[in-house]
Amino acid sequence: MSGATRARTSQAPSAHAQRMPWPARLAGAALLVACAPATPAPRANTAPLPIASDAAAESLLVDVQALEPSIRVRARYAGRDNFTGAPLPGYEADRALLRREAATALARVQRRLAADGLGLLVWDGYRPVRATLAMVRWTEETGRASLVRDGYIASRSRHNLGLAVDLTLVTLATGAELDMGTPFDTFDAAAHTANAAGTVRVNRTRLVRAMEAEGFRNYDQEWWHFSYDVPDARPFDRPIVPR
Numbered sequence: 001m002s003g004a005t006r007a008r009t010s011q012a013p014s015a016h017a018q019r020m021p022w023p024a025r026l027a028g029a030a031l032l033v034a035c036a037p038a039t040p041a042p043r044a045n046t047a048p049l050p051i052a053s054d055a056a057a058e059s060l061l062v063d064v065q066a067l068e069p070s071i072r073v074r075a076r077y078a079g080r081d082n083f084t085g086a087p088l089p090g091y092e093a094d095r096a097l098l099r100r101e102a103a104t105a106l107a108r109v110q111r112r113l114a115a116d117g118l119g120l121l122v123w124d125g126y127r128p129v130r131a132t133l134a135m136v137r138w139t140e141e142t143g144r145a146s147l148v149r150d151g152y153i154a155s156r157s158r159h160n161l162g163l164a165v166d167l168t169l170v171t172l173a174t175g176a177e178l179d180m181g182t183p184f185d186t187f188d189a190a191a192h193t194a195n196a197a198g199t200v201r202v203n204r205t206r207l208v209r210a211m212e213a214e215g216f217r218n219y220d221q222e223w224w225h226f227s228y229d230v231p232d233a234r235p236f237d238r239p240i241v242p243r
């Protein structure tokens with residue numbers, strides 16, 4: 001990390017909040033309203049935090065393929081191949097970004113797996129707040145608000161922090177996906193990591209062990225979702241644009 005980057009990242013969140021343009025402040029307020037709890041907040045949600053500036057996003061988020069080109073990426077929310085059937089706002093490129101600390105750890109996972117001829121295929125990393133708001137809106141418009149209540153869609157996601165990644169295992173040479181039992185974004189108990197037997201159980205365990213060895217934690221309701229901790233986590237809303 002350069003000295004200039006370190007200086008920028010040491011700014012307090014309140015400094016970013018004061019510099020936020022009005023639309024970002026309104027989005028932040030909407031998130032706070034969304035979490036005002038008539039029902040207990042789903043445990044998938046993060047704490048409510050002010051949205052950090054686009055400048056902070058630019059200095060803190062990195063492209064995982066820039067760090068490790070052999071990681072495969074298919075950004076599902078940048079196209080139509082996702083549960084909403086349409087690209088989500090803020091996804092303007094087939095890329096996966098993460099906080100540098102998490103991307104560096106992910107590169108180590110990839111190198112660890114390569115010894116066994118395996119690799120990672122990433123479906124989602126950093127997610128702009130506007131995309132999360134669109135997901136929640138989709139659940140309301142389609143009568144599936146239970147997906148938020150049941151913890152399958154977070155109204156304040158660790159993806160917004162650049163600290164969550166959705167991925168699977170592939171054969172390194174061919175990119176063929178290993179059998180994990182369900183497709184990505186299966187919103188039911190079949191996707192719960194421990195709910196598997198035979199080869200599927202072996203494959204899920206292999207993914208979890210490789211990720212845990214480098215500091216990631218699996219979300220037990222989604223075999224594909226892993227999170228990473230940093231001390232100064234903050235949500236971003238900068239769109240993901242082509243390199």
Ligand SMILES: [Zn+2]
Binds near residue numbers: 124159164166224226
């Ligand atoms: Zn996820």
